Amino acid sequence: MQNLANKLGTVLVLAIIAAAIYVAAKVVPFYVDNMDVEEAVSATFNLAGRNNNDGILRGEIRSRTNRMGSHVETDSWGVDHVVPGLGLTDEQILIERSHITDNVRIEVTYQREVEFPLFNYVHVLELRVVKEGIPPP
Numbered sequence: 001m002q003n004l005a006n007k008l009g010t011v012l013v014l015a016i017i018a019a020a021i022y023v024a025a026k027v028v029p030f031y032v033d034n035m036d037v038e039e040a041v042s043a044t045f046n047l048a049g050r051n052n053n054d055g056i057l058r059g060e061i062r063s064r065t066n067r068m069g070s071h072v073e074t075d076s077w078g079v080d081h082v083v084p085g086l087g088l089t090d091e092q093i094l095i096e097r098s099h100i101t102d103n104v105r106i107e108v109t110y111q112r113e114v115e116f117p118l119f120n121y122v123h124v125l126e127l128r129v130v131k132e133g134i135p136p137p
Contacts, residue, residue, distance in 0.1 A: 002125065006037035011113045027125070034127050037086070041131045048104045049135035054065045056094045059074050061108060062088050070113065086110055105132040 044060045051057060066085035073083050094107040105131045114123045 010061045011097070012073075026114050026116060030114060030125055030127070033086075033112075034129065036068050037065055037108055037110075037127070038129050041108055041129045045104065045106050045131040045133075045135050047135075048095075048097075048106065049102070049137045052068070052097075054097075057095055057106070060133055061093050061106075102134045103132070104135050105130065 006104035041063065042063050044057050047060060048057055062085075065088055069086050070082050070084050072080050073087065088108065088110060091115050092108060092110050094105075094109070095108075096105040097103070106129065109126075109128045112125045112127060114125060115121075116123065
């Protein structure tokens with residue numbers, strides 16, 4: 001009887017490890033993309049000291065993130081299509097400048113859906129990247 005309990009315990013541990021590997025394989029790519037977003041925000045932050053046009057800075061972030069990941073867009077017929085890039089909007093890219101100091105704050109907030117077809121479940125990741133301070137001239 002104890003041998004059966006040991007075997008069941010081993011199977012349970014292996015199932016938990018397999019589930020953890022499955023979840024990690026689905027989630028880790030989104031965090032790797034987020035590191036690329038952090039790099040895009042940092043590069044744009046460094047431009048903010050020389051460029052006061054926030055529209056150009058938002059365009060720089062969109063340009064750097066349009067090759068990573070994918071998002072769903074609905075066409076004029078109401079059909080959803082998966083297209084490359086994060087599809088960031090102006091509302092997701094917040095740029096604040098201090099009127100007193102040269103302080104700049106850039107914040108990018110976006111969501112990514114992680115599909116787990118094995119569990120028939122979709123999880124929404126809320127991701128946020130913030131860079132704040134005085135950019136180099």
